[in-house]
Amino acid sequence: MAPLTTHHSRRNWIRLVWVVLVSACLVSRASASEWEVVKYQDREYVTADSVNEFYRFERFLTEGKDLIFKTQTVLMRWKVGAQEIYINNVKFNLSFPILEQKGKVLISGLDLTKLIDPVLRPNYIRRPQKFNTVIIDPGHGAHDPGAKGIYGYEKDYVLDTSLRLKKELEKRGLKVVMTRMTDTFLTLSQRVAFANKVDNAIFISIHYNSGNSSASGIETYSLAPQGTSSTNGGRASGSYFTGNGRDAENIALATAVHAMVMHRVDAVDRGIKRARYNVLCGIDKPAILFEGGFVTNSSEGKKINTPAYRDTLAQSIADAIVKFQKAVTTH
Secondary structure (H helix, E strand, O other), X not given: OOOXXXXXXXXXXXXXXXXXXXXXXXXXXXXXXXXXXXXXXXXEEEEHHHHHHHHOOOEEEEEOOEEEEEOOOOEEEEEOOOXXXXXXXXXXXXXXXXXXXOOEEEEEHHHHHHHHHHHHOHHHOOOOOOOOEEEEEEOOEOOEOOOEOOOOEHHHHHHHHHHHHHHXXXXXXXXXXXXXXXXXXXXXXXXXXXXXXXXXXXXXXXXXXXXXXXXXXXXXXXXXXXXXXXXXXXXXXXXXXXXXXXXXXXXXXXXXXXXXXXXXXXXXXXXXXXXXXXXXXXXXXXXXXXXXXEOOOHHHHHHHOOHHHHHHHHHXXXXXXXXXXXXXXOO
């Protein structure tokens, strides 16, 4: 499913996501008991009409298989049969496809509660983690170089980006702790244990990607909810991990970071995804994993190799974290 807007207007729509993240511009009027729920293959779905009613969208349009929900500040687009949606032109990967049954378009109740609602109404998240500290986790290190790029190694790029992010966050009045400050190595379990000892904090793991020479773009991961598959494949898992206690904050944080970066960086939007990476599963606080581009792509690898690009990422992530902090603590 392609975004609704043109490339020229794309940045304007991405900019509007911050209205959503800072204020509850969508005010619900129905109670949860009034959702129109349809059961299909032992899973509960909610109708598109019900979503439109609940969030008080000003316009609700159907164009073939496309459904468009609009207010002055929000554009949400679904496509029947697709497993992704766009909110203000930011791509989100769903846990289950959009369905059509007996003339009704349906979204899974799990995607509604674990994705759409926290993104549209972050200040409705219950008991959010109040934080004044950001834990930055530069991936890999020492004998583990991570991805081998055309111009350098992932471990070096992520450490440099993380140190730049530390500086930017401290400028904005936040405290920062890092899992590593030099070219050292911690196991995944050591990173989790380290992070869980820090109070009043959120966690962001910084990475760069690898793939075939044509693969490019930026993607951001939050922990897959219980009962779902990871975006990149595998069976659905019924396991509940420590990190699932922060599902709503995880997706809101991922949205803040991903939208801000995509607003400022000219890159392919690979979307906000779900995974069960070890550093996300065991964390007891809001946590995401950010992939800032492909070091194995010739043009993107060249950009990643420039300090200016890494500086832009650091500034964007820092601004996003401040926005997230305001969004989830405004009640």
